[in-house]
Each structure stands twice: as C-alpha cells, then as structure tokens.
Amino acid sequence: xxxxxxxxxxxxxxxxxxxxxxxxxxxxxxxxxxxxxxxxxxxxxxxxxxxxxxxxxxxxxxxxxxxxxxxxxxxxxxxxxxxxxxxxxxxxxxxxxxxxxxxxxxxxxxxxxxxxxxxxxxxxxxxxxxxxxxxxxxxxxxxxxxxxxxxxxxxxxxxxxxxxxxxxxxxxxxxxxxxxxxxxxxxxxxxxxxxxxxxxxxxxxxxxxxxxxxxx
Ligand code: BG6
Ligand code: MG
Numbered sequence: 001x002x003x004x005x006x007x008x009x010x011x012x013x014x015x016x017x018x019x020x021x022x023x024x025x026x027x028x029x030x031x032x033x034x035x036x037x038x039x040x041x042x043x044x045x046x047x048x049x050x051x052x053x054x055x056x057x058x059x060x061x062x063x064x065x066x067x068x069x070x071x072x073x074x075x076x077x078x079x080x081x082x083x084x085x086x087x088x089x090x091x092x093x094x095x096x097x098x099x100x101x102x103x104x105x106x107x108x109x110x111x112x113x114x115x116x117x118x119x120x121x122x123x124x125x126x127x128x129x130x131x132x133x134x135x136x137x138x139x140x141x142x143x144x145x146x147x148x149x150x151x152x153x154x155x156x157x158x159x160x161x162x163x164x165x166x167x168x169x170x171x172x173x174x175x176x177x178x179x180x181x182x183x184x185x186x187x188x189x190x191x192x193x194x195x196x197x198x199x200x201x202x203x204x205x206x207x208x209x210x211x212x213x214x215x216x
Contacts, residue, residue, distance in 0.1 A: 002158075012169050147176045
C-alpha cells in the first residue's frame with residue numbers, strides 16, 4: 001500500500017492563526033467593534049471571504065459589494081505585512097522532523113490549505129521543497145468541510161484517499177478528511193478535535209514509532 005501525507009498549513013506547519021487574528025481584529029476595531037480570540041476559533045480553516053462574512057455578522061454591519069471587496073483586500077494587506085517578516089523560526093515544533101521522516105522514506109507529501117498565501121509562506125520559512133503538491137485556496141472551489149482540497153491532493157499524489165493521512169488543526173479540516181475516508185490526525189486540543197482518528201497537542205508528542213504505524 002502506497003501511503004500519502006497531507007498537511008494543513010495555518011496552525012499545523014506555522015502559527016499564522018495569530019496573524020490572521022490580528023489583521024481581522026484591526027479591521028473590526030476600525031469598523032467600531034471588538035473581535036476576540038474565542039471568535040477567531042471559528043475562522044480556522046475557513047476561507048477569507050467566509051471569514052469576512054462572519055466578521056460583519058459579528059459587528060452587525062451591512063456592507064456594499066464595494067466595501068466588502070475593499071475590506072477583503074485591506075485585511076490581506078495587513079496579513080501580508082506580518083508574513084513578510086516571517087522566517088524559519090516560526091515553523092511549529094518538530095514539523096521539520098516529521099517532514100524529514102517522510103522524505104527520507106520517499107513518501108509523497110502534499111499541502112491541503114484554504115489559504116491563498118500558502119506558497120509564499122512555505123517559501124519564506126524554507127519548507128516548500130518538501131512538498132510534491134500544493135493544493136491551496138487558489139485551486140479549490142469548495143471550502144472545508146467539503147473534502148475537495150484533500151481529494152485533489154490525493155489525486156495529485158496518485159494515492160487513494162483511504163491511504164492518505166491528513167494533519168489538521170481545524171474542526172472543518174478534520175471533518176473534510178473524514179468525509180474523504182482519509183486517516184485524520186488532529187493537531188491541537190483533543191476536546192475541540194474530537195472527531196479526529198488520532199489526537200496530538202503538537203508534533204513533539206508524535207513519536208517516530210507512531211509515524212511508522214501510519215506507513216502500514
Ligand atoms: C486557512 C486559515 O488556512 O486559510 C483561515 O485557517 C484563513 O483562518 C484561510 O482565513 C484563508 O487564508 P488566506 O491566506 O487566503 O486569507
Ligand atoms: Mg489550519
């Protein structure tokens with residue numbers, strides 16, 4: 001059985017959720033309301049457009065199409081200011097060890113992310129070369145929990161969905177992996193990611209012997 005490995009980006013490989021949060025918070029504050037870290041949980045794995053829709057619901061704001069488009073651009077520009085300053089120090093703990101484990105065994109690796117900024121971020125932190133395929137917000141039409149992003153990755157890797165393993169920090173992402181009949185591994189709070197097949201707080205808790213079991 002040939003196994004394939006699919007990684008989410010934000011919150012799994014790098015801790016960019018904090019930058020998304022700061023950029024959305026700035027916009028909310030400009031529009032005259034608060035946006036909390038707790039509310040930010042709902043934004044994980046969710047497309048930029050859908051995030052703005054939710055933000056405007058929180059602030060009870062009716063936007064014209066023109067305002068909506070402008071705020072989408074403004075949020076992304078603020079987010080990109082943070083991304084510009086990123087380097088390898090922002091890779092989450094033990095991600096390189098896991099990528100290296102897979103790479104030395106010649107196993108195919110894909111990115112499965114909702115972000116349209118995925119490629120530049122991987123380039124910035126120096127991890128782009130690990131990935132055989134990048135499936136991101138520019139290549140999908142349906143957002144997680146729709147399994148589209150992971151199914152495209154599985155087909156790009158030429159590995160059957162049931163032989164794919166997905167690493168995810170978002171509830172919607174775990175659901176997408178489960179719908180695709182893939183092995184889902186929750187990275188983060190196990191109470192939040194209850195639907196995952198396996199749970200780890202982070203990759204430091206994932207032993208090489210556990211990784212070995214995924215290859216079978
Ligand atoms: C996901 C993040 O990976 O990408 C979401 O978890 C984010 O919070 C989404 O909204 C889209 O990202 P971007 O970079 O295209 O705005
Ligand atoms: Mg994520």
